[in-house]
Amino acid sequence: xxxxxxxxxxEFLELLKRAGIEITNESELRERLAESHRWRFAFxxxxxxxxxxxxxxxxxxxxxxxxxxxxxxxxxxxxxxxQTVFSASLQAE
Numbered sequence: 020x021x022x023x024x025x026x027x028x029x030e031f032l033e034l035l036k037r038a039g040i041e042i043t044n045e046s047e048l049r050e051r052l053a054e055s056h057r058w059r060f061a062f063x064x065x066x067x068x069x070x071x072x073x074x075x076x077x078x079x080x081x082x083x084x085x086x087x088x089x090x091x092x093x094x095x096x097x098x099x100x101x102q103t104v105f106s107a108s109l110q111a112e
Contacts, residue, residue: 028049028052028053028058028062029049031062031091031095032045032048032049032052034087034090034091034094035076035088035091037087038083038084038085038087038088038091039078039079039081039082039083039084039087040076040077040078040079040083040088040109041076041077041078041079042074042075042076043073043074043075043076043077044069044072044073044074044075047072047073047074048065048069048074051065052065059095059096059097059101062097062101063097063100063101063104063105066101066104066105066108067104067107067108069108070108070111075108076105076108076109077109078109083109088102088105089102092105
C-alpha cells in the first residue's frame with residue numbers, strides 16, 4: 020500500500036457516495052468496517068454478501084460517475100477483483 024493510499028473507510032465511503040452510490044443500511048456497513056482490522060477485505064465480503072443483512076449498493080437518482088468510482092478504488096489501493104465484486108453488486112439491484 021503506497022504512501023498515497025488512504026486508510027479511512029469513512030473517506031472511501033464518502034467518495035463512493037459523491038460518485039452517485041446509494042448505500043442501504045449504511046450504519047450497519049460502517050459498524051462492520053469499523054470492527055475489522057482489514058476493512059478492505061470486509062468491504063469486499065459485504066459487497067458480495069451484504070444483501071443478506073440489508074447492506075446494498077445502488078445508483079442514486081442522479082446516476083453514477085464510473086470514472087470517480089474507479090478513482091476511489093485506485094486511491095484506496097483496492098485490487099481489481101474488489102471493483103469487479105462491487106460492480107456485480109450494483110448490477111444485482
